Amino acid sequence: MIQRSLTLFGGLFCLILLMGWVMGMPFTSSRLVEAAAYALIALGLNIQWGYGGLFNFGIMGFLMVGGAAVTFISYPVNPVFWGSEGPMMLGKALLAFAAGALLVYAARKSDRIGITGKWKMALTVLAWFVAYVFYRSQLDPAAAYIESAAGGGWIGGLGGHPVLGWLFGGVLAAGIAYVVGKICLGLRTDYLAIATIGISEIIRALIKNMDWLTRGTLTVSPIPWPTPLPQEFQAGGMNIANSLLGARASYLLLALVVLGVVLWLISRAYAGPWGRMMRSIRDNHVAASSMGKNVTARQLEIFVFGSVLMGIGGAMLVSFVQIFDPSSYQPINHTFLIWVMVIVGGAGNNWGALFGAVLMWLIWVVSEPLSKTVFEFVSSWSTQFGWGAIPEIEARSAQMRVFVLGLVITIALRFAPKGLIPEVVKRET
Amino acid sequence: MTELIFFTNQVIISGLVLGCIYALGAIGITLIFGILRFAHFAHSELMTGGAFIAFLLASAFAAWGIVTPIPTGFVVLPIAMVLAAIMALGIDKGFYAPLRKRGAKPVTLLIASIGVTLMIQGLIRLFFGAGSYSFFEHEPKEVFRFDMAGIGSTRPLVITEPQVLMILVTLVSVLALHFFLTRSRLGKAMRAMADNADLAQVSGINTALVVRVTWIIAGALGCMAGTMLALDVTLKPDLAFNIILPIFAAAIVGGLGQAYGAIAGGMLIGFAETLAVFNWTMLLRPLNAILPDWMQLPPTLALVPTEYKLTVAFVILVVTLLVRPTGIFKGASS
Amino acid sequence: MPLIELKHVVGGYGGAPILNGVNIAIEKTDIGVIVGPNGAGKSTTLKAIFGLLKVTGGTIDFGGENIANSLPDKLVPKGLSFVPQEKNVFTSMSVEENLEMGAFTRTDDFSSTMEWVYEMFPVLREKRRQPAGELSGGQRQMVAMGRALMSKPTLLMLDEPSAGLSPRYVIEIFETIQRVNKEGVGILMVEQNARQALAFASKGFVLASGQNRFTGTGAELIADPEVAKSFLGG
Ligand SMILES: Nc1ncnc2c1ncn2[C@@H]1O[C@H](COP(=O)(O)OP(=O)(O)OP(=O)(O)O)[C@@H](O)[C@H]1O
């Protein structure tokens, strides 16, 4: 088992070296930083699915939340906004939100004063409606004002350190995961999958369209790095290639530190009584609940933990590429890709998830240039035979990776359903 | 009156058209869930794939110079549906049947269906690029405008030829499906297997045959829905991928496993989406004449802004799952 | 030659075998009753005959051939029918549709068989448009039996047909079973109401831990003091 893992990781290392040699070190080093962030995200899913058996198809939503969080914390302050009426109006909208929440809460508790059954239902629906209209009546003018020139266009950032932003990404993701988990975790697996996709789509629609908060499709950049940028290395007299490498290496180092700490923490937790309980809940739902363990609370815990890692990972990715573009988020790239990572690597095994994340990310990024090469080869060959060239090679190669992703997952499910580095099943007594 | 006609154009017709497409897609999802007990995400690709098959056939017809009185897309639909059904059977045989044989859990099949989605999506993009196509490059899209001056409307009632045909075709298919499920031996066997698969097997029902019939119906109806959607708007590789969640919402709201529920759910989601983004001021404007100045209607009075149109379906979906996961028609809950 | 003959049948659900050599032989005119403690493998024996689990040893002869590991859609046309212990009706379908499903393997006209079933269970004719899920427990049992009879079986297998029924219904069901047998259908059933069932059984089998303990006519088993002591509650 250990030997198998070592061989696989060794192979992966060779693959990275090969990639560095063929595609160049600057390209490879960037991909490695991203791979580290994806590894963190995959660990998050591994906690939820591998440990807890919870189906989360809403990863994209948590990545977006992390990205928005780090943008908000680390982007420079927008003085126009803070000097305008905007903050005041937003405050009012927030109050309206709180009032609405209170109203809905009161309606849901109306059975205390003897309103029950259909009447309570009607009252609750009415409360929701009133709260929604009231909130919109406060928010819409505020949003319109902030988006105008007088309001500064959007609220801007806080100018804090990016690592604080990552943490905030984790916290925000935790908050959302708590709410989502609270309402959805009782559902059976396939319903949970659909519900989480639905929620992540709602999050995407909100972040994409709340221009006053996130700048929406206008995108935000450049978002600062937690480590010195290549330009700063160059200012120190380094040449461009070395500065790129140096900057990315230091970012990678930071990412690896975060990854290492997380890995150490969850491995420890999983080896202890907490992990034992998680496994017993996953493998035998009924027995665990009859043993008096509070299954729902534990599952909520696990859902929140996993989502925190997704939030942090999403924030790390956005910091690295320096741009937050809500329209670049797609379920294929940001939810299904992660699933493929965990399943190919081995659900329930952290090293498996880690391995799968790095491997799949590399496959994902090289399948485009690789298929381009193949297409060009075939194209030149077919031209020689007088069959004409393949049109639009660029666009077509870009699509190949989606196909490759699908192929990999179907093959994995068919021939290695437990993944390349499967979970080590412990016999518990 | 003008306002009422506007409402008809904007809500009744669009809602009906959208509802038809959602319903046809949701029937397939609900049948597959009833028989095979898994959420088939790749249904979107049966729809998109079917639409591309129909598109290729229509282009071939145009190339051969065949002119048809109704849009070619509808003429080739039966052939496309047969091909799509074969495609659906092939997908099951290639990807799902081996997993079922191994006794894989429904979740595994669900993930496999994601894999299938990605593969078909990738293939379609590989061959057709990421751009969009129109069925109406070689023929005009006829628009019927009914003058409503007779009842005092300055606006005409507008409906396109594909929309009329689409509503008719959906109606006929739904009726045909109804007779199939309630009158035919195989249709009843399908309901039996959805009700209690073990007992169906014990009764000697050929369950493999029922599974095949399910895929045939799902593939054919999916192709129909995809083609009609492409005829109404445009054909692109993510045509149905973008609306698979509203379709799931329709199936779940109607109760997974319930064919009639899927139809009702489709209509419900379709109308909810159009109603939610409808600008009520357009309908209620005459009220401005009798309302005091301070209560004049704002220029836009919609429940949600247009950009959140698809979100409506997700919200309905999530609320249904939480309040009544078995759906309004009480579907398979276990 | 017996209608069905199990010789040293061994089988299970994938793990350790549950049946460790079961022997059963039934004539066309017989009512065979299998009794035994909970978990003895009684239901498993019926399922093994019906191809619902893997038979790893022994033979099951029916109609002159070994049918071990054949699937139901092959067995039903050969004249074998099975009423499972629970969930034995299609709850969302009408009574008549339930019966039709029993005749799924038949290609000929089955209206006379349906008439025969309705004569046997007149209540079902009254309720034939009602969903089976809305019927009482006893009526459901009738639907289940009716469904199994629709394929015109030569051997009807029933798993605890009297489970959960009131004493009056138990007697009624047992009488119906005897009537079906008189019309030329061999019966092999599992029963918890052992004494009552053995009283009309022409063959009785006492099973424990997947093996035959005692075999004889119903009357012999009731009379055997050892059987009475260990398996019929004194
Ligand atoms: N589907 C199954 N998978 C695995 N083991 C099973 C299954 N069904 C039954 N068993 C096991 O097979 C054994 C015999 O079960 P069976 O149902 O045949 O008992 P039985 O004699 O019918 O008992 P009862 O009187 O309770 O109905 C039991 O130990 C049971 O745990």
Ligand SMILES: [Mg+2]
């Ligand atoms: Mg039993």
